[in-house]
Amino acid sequence: MARFTLTYFPVQGRAEVIRLMLKDQGADFDEKVVTMEMWKEGTLKASCLFGQLPMFQDGDLTLYQTNAIRRHLARKLGVYGKDQREAALIDMMDEALQDILNKFIKLMFEKDDTGKEGYLKGLPKDFMPFEKTLSSNEGGFLVGNKISLADYALVLLLIHHEVLSPTFLDAFPSLQDYLKRMCARPNLQAYHQSDEFKSRPIVPEKKA
């Protein structure tokens, strides 16, 4: 049995950024998949502190809240910067990425495509700060010269946005190069190309 257990629905959803970090870092973890039927039964929901997933277990420590889980793992796996200064910059980048993620999640849950055009128009403004940061950071990552918590959030957003708009990276050479480099990291590449990753929908299927 692995030390870590991630409990979540059979979608990428909020858990995917946790999976990405664990996979890239080569950390062994078990997954408990909760189907909608299991969830609707109510017992598990009632047992979760905030009535929501993901839930993450690290030995006898049980955590909820995606970002608390991510930060715990980032500290544990050594991907939270080399000092407090880097950690602060990583937090700043991560918060800005969360802003994009929240808009993206909202779009994914819309019943039709009416918001998509406006969303796509806003992408250059949203991603430009990351393009600028990467073009000026010689370390090749968002902060410093080592992958961090924030990089996993950015990589996943870029992967998802390339699907949403295959040409969106054309205007961002540094982001393009960055995504190529990140996706060539051996563990990340293996996961990104796996059926496990490809077969997991980003969010639950929309019901007509």
Ligand SMILES: N[C@@H](CCC(=O)N[C@@H](CS)C(=O)NCC(=O)O)C(=O)O
């Ligand atoms: N702030 C929480 C939000 C968690 C959340 O919204 N979880 C959703 C799935 S992504 C959930 O459990 N939905 C089922 C429910 O609320 O009954 C986090 O980031 O973990």
